[in-house]
Amino acid sequence: MLRLQTCIPALVAERLPTCRERARRLPGACQKPAKTCHGLPAPSTPLAPFAWRGESGAMKLLLVEDDAQAAAFLKRALAEAGHTVDLAASGRDGLLLAAGEAYDVIILDRMLPHLDGLAILRTIRASKVKTPVLILTAMGGIDDRVEGLEAGGDDYLIKPFAFSELLARVNALARRPPTSDVTTTLRVADVEMDLLKRTLTRAGERIELQPREFQLLEFLMRHAGRVVTRTMLLEGVWDFHFDPKTNIVDTHISRLRGKLDRGHSRELIHTVRGAGYCLREP
């Protein structure tokens, strides 16, 4: 389990902003009661740097969303996660901003008045802007997703979504390693993964994994230091683009953990409550 300050504030920020606001006005206000919303001890320093950006740092985001309420909520939540957010309420504004400013990630609502989100995306891509784009959409069809990705989107999130899901995906996009296709070895802490020989060692000791466990760990290692949600794992590892009712991700993670962390004092795979998992050095 991650330590408190590494995971909780996002969820507190998302679900109980009043508490955070109180906390901001009066540091320590959230220390009582001693338990937080999640039944965990309250963060000792509520204003401690936000965990999820601990390693990704503050990002500059562009949010193109016409629904004022949703936009305001997302902007505030993203700002509380430590990011700078520019808001564009129309496709035209979004285009101007995307072309004129350098962003780490663009969050683009697919259905905008007057101008289709995908049309904007194509225009952005045609003008050689390579900023990662996360498409938000109310259309959940398979073809819609394929269309979105073909238009130049990097990821696709169907409304309604949990804010933690959005945040995890934005983080994942921002730090997508540009040289991933030529990397042959992944290293996190004392874990080393050889992608060509498909072998894994921890502290020099060989660990045998099933092929799917290997893929799962590879996904976690490629996103090391960042939270990956269950949905991201389902899509990235199993290619399941729907939500099974059984929690298969947790089971597989627990088996992987058994093989990877057993006999080692430092656990590498951490559960981020209400969001997903994170592979990181303790």
Added chain:
Amino acid sequence: MFRSSSLRLAALYTAGFALSVVALGAISLITTEAALRRMFDDRIAAESASLIQEYRTEGREGVVQAVRERDRTPGALDYGLQGADGRAIAGRLAGARAPAGWSVLSMGAAREDAERTRVLAARLPNGERLLVGDDVDRTEALNDELVRRLALAFVGVVLLGVAGGWGLSRGVHRRIASITGTAQAIIDGDLTRRVPAARAADDLGSLAATLNRMLDRIGVLMESVRQVSNDIAHDLRTPLTRLRARLEASLRAGDRAERVEAIEGALADLDAILGTFAALLRIAQIEGGARRAAFRPVDLAELSRTVVEAFAPSAEDAGQSLQLRAEGPLLAEGDPELLTQMLVNLVENGLRHAGPNARVEVRCKRAGGAPVISVVDDGPGVPAAERERLFDRFHRLETSRSTPGSGLGLALVAAVARLHGAEASLDDAAPGLACLVTFQTPG
């Protein structure tokens, strides 16, 4: 009635028929007239030739006698014999001034009812002129008679056409009006109305039957839509009620932890509702059938292996077992994403309802060339009478009401199967249940 298309058709048809009668009449009239005239002329020419022959055998006196004799015979032609200088010798036409050859003379030109006579003037070998002629009006009387009869036939045709068209279109109009009336009644809300069955097994009768079948089908669909909306209302009302209660509880909660617990419960309820929505939308999208464009060859055994590997650990943790039995690749045309979801639903359904310690097996094989995927469990099974309804939306066995699930899993399986031209069915696996998806034989 006057805007009836059948009447208009009948009128057009009658008019066309009348026109063709007129054309036919005109042609036969012209032909008959020409034939009559030729016969008329032939008779005159033959008479003239026979008199000239008479001259050769009997001499001049024979001809004079013959002319006089024939002039007295009623109904015979008119004759005349003139000297070479034109002076009258004998016969009724002796005084006529006719040029050599054929001509038409008006006898007694002064009078209104002048007789017109067709005359052939020939010369006898002695130079005298022989005139043979006949009353032209006799051919014209024949013609007039023909015209009169044709006109009668024309009137008859038109009368018959109008009467027939009227009668015919009245019948057709009545039957079309009954279809229109039924449609109007349905527009006005009476969905049970049907077009009265026709006695005749003709095209209108088959149209009425087809319309009735269409209305029956629409009725069934409307009923199923109504059923689905009832089910949605019912199946969503329960979690929505829970959601509302939890949110109200969170308002009342004095304790922060209590409030958070209520809100987290509410979020879970909300996710369940959204899951149901997603499943319904997915089924609707699949039933729309627009996904066939994305079909490509898929190895069902490979898909099954992925799904079994994904779910086996969870099953083992629950004390169950999930296994795959496949003999080599099993190819079918399809949408891998939907087929995966179908398999997942089948496997989850088996694991959920087969109970603890259950063994669930996914089998991939061919039956008579057709790929078959079956998910077989050794759970309590389902009574035969209940099996077919399991594929209905929101249908859940009373015994499984207590287990979690939206009741949409197998409905989605059926929808994906239908999209692939495959058949989803249930079978007794003694003691458990076997869910089968039978694809079509390739090629």
